[in-house]
Amino acid sequence: MALHLRSSPSLKSTFLNILRQNLGFGSRSHVTRHIRQNLPHDPPLRGSQNPIRRFCNTMAEPETLSSFGQHEDARNHQVMDFPGGKVAFTPEIRFISESDSERVPCYRVLDDNGQLITNSQFVQVSEEVAVKIYSDMVTLQIMDNIFYEAQRQGRLSFYATAIGEEAINIASAAALTPQDVIFPQYREPGVLLWRGFTLQEFANQCFGNKSDYGKGRQMPVHYGSNKLNYFTVSATIATQLPNAVGAAYSLKMDRKDACAVTYFGDGGTSEGDFHAALNFAAVMEAPVIFICRNNGWAISTPTSDQFRSDGVVVKGRAYGIRSIRVDGNDALAMYSAVHTARGMAISEQRPILIEALTYRVGHHSTSDDSTRYRSADEIEWWNKARNPLSRFRTWIESNGWWSDEAESDLRSRIKKEMLEALRVAEKTEKPNLKNMFSDVYDVPPSNLMEQELLVRQTIDSHPQDYPTDVPL
């Protein structure tokens, strides 16, 4: 007979209850008062062997008895041993509601005006880190705008911006270490930026020139850098989630002081891979952080058409994963949440789910015009009133770490760098034709060598049909 002391107010009343029950003095399982809200621990098996008690379930009990006693007696005392723990029975037909009356609250530290909220818990950042976070957010914003314009001018074939999600990108990256492996979706170039990917390297990939690490094989924004532990973007939605669990499994096996971090959008949570990956991560006890950028839109599908749960954070509980909802446009909150999550993931060897609420200010990509399915006012409001950059800027300025002058200096410098990077990338030669056939396998097999020969022969006989800027 184990004493369940968790919610017991006093030992005396507990003892009295034990006495009462063992002496068979009536069950306390009043029909309407038996609901135990989410008690995860096993209640003690007191009195369950007493045959008389099973049929005594209509006695009313006074309200003054201890809550501990109420929990225990308010049930039919039979419990079932079932894999996973003991399951209490209930004679009431009551369904778990599809939603809580209140939504899961969102963690934020800076208010809409960038003022620190009183009594907020957050991880302190140094001036150096805070300034780098802000500068990188500005850099990302400028980079996105210039690349987007370049695509509109026909200089780039394609681009996808991360406008509005700069805080998620940069602040989360800032809270990680370079050994943490990143599995991005495609709207997280800021993580690469934080780790040291240069504007020139971004531009090289977008232009697919011979300096691109991907050797010109992928479309723009499909960055990848093994040096910076940022895994090459694969266009398929949510496939990176199981990959991240695998990487976390690998880190767990090697007992590394590092975790895997993967990003995805609200739309990605509908994919089977999301559910499977979360389940796997929980079962494997893998150190992986799942960061969902809930930005309200999956191309033209709003979240109301994507899922009917209270966002993404509640899904973590379904898989046994610790979760938190964060204001994705609050850089300080993002930083704190990811920092804390990382500590938990590695020291406790468990996955963590972070839902960052934000807004996709830009279009889905350059192939999309989002004003066709949402109002320009909505976009404008999020861009102005909820802008992550202005909020964080207010905070760092209030600490005396930033100024208007620093702002204009930074912006003009980055703009110049970006335009130069564009110019250089545009002029740089494309990769050699042989790269079309290399890296399919470790060594080109005979059939691919034949096929390359055939292509080259075709080019020889029809040179006018072949682009002039691809070196043979």
Added chain:
Amino acid sequence: MSSIIHGAGAATTTLSTFNSIDSKILVAPSRTNLSVRSQRYIVAGSDASKKKNFVSGLRVRHSQKLIPNAVATKEADTSASTGHELLLFEALQEGLEEEMDRDPHVCVMGEDVGHYGGSYKVTKGLADKFGDLRVLDTPICENAFTGMGIGAAMTGLRPVIEGMNMGFLLLAFNQISNNCGMLHYTSGGQFTIPVVIRGPGGVGRQLGAEHSQRLESYFQSIPGIQMVACSTPYNAKGLMKAAIRSENPVILFEHVLLYNLKEKIPDEDYICNLEEAEMVRPGEHITILTYSRMRYHVMQAAKTLVNKGYDPEVIDIRSLKPFDLHTIGNSVKKTHRVLIVEECMRTGGIGASLTAAINENFHDYLDSPVMCLSSQDVPTPYAGTLEEWTVVQPAQIVTAVEQLCQ
């Protein structure tokens, strides 16, 4: 005239060198040292007078050793050590265990592979020896654990992913095609994916339509992967080891009905070349290309054919992607007739691709059209008798050879 020149060159090699010899790895002599072959007339054309030549050749052949068994047995190898006998699934397990001993990065993941030992006992005992992190039991989601294996491979491990049945890997198609096959390429070579995806497939004994699939048909188009099919304990172990050591993603096809084949294999370390076909029985009249379980149906038919006076050359192609067109080509140039016997369905199977490849590359050497015996384009029925009729039987192979050799 095809403008594609077969890259491997036109050197003809004598049959005795058709061993699975990789010059770098010690390999025990293979089973190709079979009966001595006499001089023969190679006959072109198909009219009756020429048929006589077959018969005359036959008289010479009768003095040769007839194939006593369907499975070509290994001759007593003077150079081999004692060797040990085991079943095919044990050979796979031995290969896997040796590789896991040799390289701590090798790990296994799949459903019921850990303490249960695997549905076909290929991973039996491994969890006890290596721990349940290295031999990982996963929840039921093929796409997820294949994706997991890919992610782990990109971070330095060498996972062996087991599909309980190859058919289940249809659920993993997204990860296999988009990530496994492509990420080495799209990342510019920055990330390698040295995974092995293995499992039993093929038509079993009344397993039903969903559990009797031939996934090699569906996977063969995916760029970036290699596919091999094992058929004997010897090549099962060799291919398993080679696949694990390969830097490319390799899909190893096993067959549900071959797991209990017994054979004596060498004690010493050996691997089988992933891109090489195996010469099962050298011959002169016709080239029969096959793989996996159909190899045994072909060898069964070969017994009958030899008694009827034919001399088929049987090649187990083993490497399904890419095809070993060197071995196959040399054989076609010698016999001028090709019969492909496969378990895949008629449409879009390995046989269909192989037919196209042979026609394209060796058209001038063919005396008759390439014939391909495959299963019908139907889901495999459960009824035993019907199921038997969906799979190519030795009698059909004999008829096909007789037809081609007319």
